[in-house]
Amino acid sequence: MDDELILLNPGPACTSHRVTRALLRGDLCHREPEFGELLARIRSALPPALGLPEHEALLVTGSGTAAMEMAVISSVRAGRSILVVDNGVYGDRLLRIARANGITAHTVRPEGQSDLERWTTPIDPEAVRAALAAHPDVDAVAVVHHETTTGLINPIREIGAIVAESDALLVVDAISGTGNEDQDLGEVGADIVCGTANKGLHGLPGIAFILCSPGGVERIQEVPARSLYLNAASYLKGQRDGNVPFTPAVQVCYALDEALKEYAEAGGFAGRTRLYRERAALVRGQLGRLGLKVLVEPAFRANSVTMIHLPDGVTYPRLHDELKKRGYVIYAGQGSLSSHFFRICTMGEIPWHRLEELEAALDQSITAARA
Ligand SMILES: Cc1ncc(COP(=O)(O)O)c(C=O)c1O
Known part of the structure; x- marks a missing residue:
């Protein structure tokens, strides 16, 4: 995969x-x-x-x-x-x-x-x-x-x-x-x-x-x-x-x-929850370096879903399409949140290196989506 x-x-x-x-x-x-x-x-x-x-x-x-x-x-x-x-x-x-x-x-x-x-x-x-x-x-x-x-x-x-x-x-x-x-x-x-x-x-x-x-x-x-x-x-x-x-x-x-x-x-509940914690830390570190703001107070944040403010000048459909070209499907905000936020969900079988490569893909996609 x-x-x-x-x-x-x-x-x-x-x-x-x-x-x-x-x-x-x-x-x-x-x-x-x-x-x-x-x-x-x-x-x-x-x-x-x-x-x-x-x-x-x-x-x-x-x-x-x-x-x-x-x-x-x-x-x-x-x-x-x-x-x-x-x-x-x-x-x-x-x-x-x-x-x-x-x-x-x-x-x-x-x-x-x-x-x-x-x-x-x-x-x-x-x-x-x-x-x-x-x-x-x-x-x-x-x-x-x-x-x-x-x-x-x-x-x-x-x-x-x-x-x-x-x-x-x-x-x-x-x-x-x-x-x-x-x-x-x-x-x-x-x-x-x-x-x-x-x-x-x-x-x-x-x-x-x-x-x-x-x-x-x-x-x-x-x-x-x-x-x-x-x-x-x-x-x-x-x-x-x-x-x-x-x-x-x-x-x-x-x-x-x-x-x-x-x-x-994979270690049952302890193993799976550890993996999801590690994924959340990896992706949120990338978001921080890219200057993207995460919604929800840290104390209440899930590990599997991260809700993010759309960067200035970027619409969700453009960002979605650019990221899809680079191998990732992101998810829109729901209801009235759809025009200002998007979600990255780190569920399922995802090779670790593909998550590491997400940072560059996000960076390139945001630039392309603004153009
Ligand atoms: C918390 C929660 N409840 C219920 C559902 C509904 O599940 P489904 O779309 O499989 O009917 C979802 C789907 O994402 C969910 O996240």
């Missing part, structure tokens, strides 16, 4: 040839015992790999949003509500999922006049405490671990401690942080964690999952089915028997199985 296009978007991330080759392992009927074995292997590897050995994994064929929707609709009992912590596009998506499914939703949002202010401010855990006190019918609190919108890490450990004092469950969208950001999810007390194969785990898009604590497992069995496809209780029942309710992305499961082996061989 030395001369391949390097994806610096927040997933799908570049994968190793070993992972992509797994796609060619052949055809397999998901009702055969071989698929049951593959499923069992993935289900048992995922929770300990992500620091949640007591959790139970449920795989769903779909993108990360399928896992979010499954988690939200399967964690709130009839007549109860959800509290959504919203400081970015994905917090807002959790809220929209709840409302689209007729679930009463309350919100905690940072103060701020603009998206920029709101999306770069970590949530104050005390605001969650106050909202829980104001809404005693809350059955679940949903929060995004790593807001990919800006590369902001929310204080989920502190929020988890507050939620643990209530009767509500904690649902964490860890889709862009699972296995790659420093937070040890085992310390958070999350009951339902959403993840996907194609970001920090270096698998391919098409398989997402939720990880449920014993309390989470109990809850999903108490909640009325709000969807046929995304009803967690039916996945639980089927997958415990080595089965899936609907046709899964079989070959993407082969690839995830291989990606999880690579993850373990």
Whole structure:
């Protein structure tokens, strides 16, 4: 992959040839015992790999949003509500999922006049405490671990401690942080964690999952089915028997199985998070030398996503195209941030020297984009 296009978007991330080759392992009927074995292997590897050995994994064929929707609709009992912590596009998506499914939703949002202010401010855990006190019918609190919108890490450990004092469950969208950001999810007390194969785990898009604590497992069995496809209780029942309710992305499961082996061989959580820390330091050093300004206070910055001010006189489309000519795909800011910011995401299998060469490519691309 030395001369391949390097994806610096927040997933799908570049994968190793070993992972992509797994796609060619052949055809397999998901009702055969071989698929049951593959499923069992993935289900048992995922929770300990992500620091949640007591959790139970449920795989769903779909993108990360399928896992979010499954988690939200399967964690709130009839007549109860959800509290959504919203400081970015994905917090807002959790809220929209709840409302689209007729679930009463309350919100905690940072103060701020603009998206920029709101999306770069970590949530104050005390605001969650106050909202829980104001809404005693809350059955679940949903929060995004790593807001990919800006590369902001929310204080989920502190929020988890507050939620643990209530009767509500904690649902964490860890889709862009699972296995790659420093937070040890085992310390958070999350009951339902959403993840996907194609970001920090270096698998391919098409398989997402939720990880449920014993309390989470109990809850999903108490909640009325709000969807046929995304009803967690039916996945639980089927997958415990080595089965899936609907046709899964079989070959993407082969690839995830291989990606999880690579993850373990690379030192598991400690090894992967160290790599992402080192990448962030390398790239942010380059940005500093190029005079590019990084958004988000250092204390709350993710390692996998860096949000950067566009240099003066440079538009995102020009910068994107110049960098693509030089072998790198960057990513636009979201929503109202798109005209002033761009993102560099160091997820996936990226040869170290390609990251070292990014500095020269950025420098040349900025000059060319200004011309
Ligand atoms: C934090 C977070 N949640 C959810 C999603 C949604 O995932 P998908 O686009 O795979 O549906 C993303 C995607 O980037 C994300 O970063």
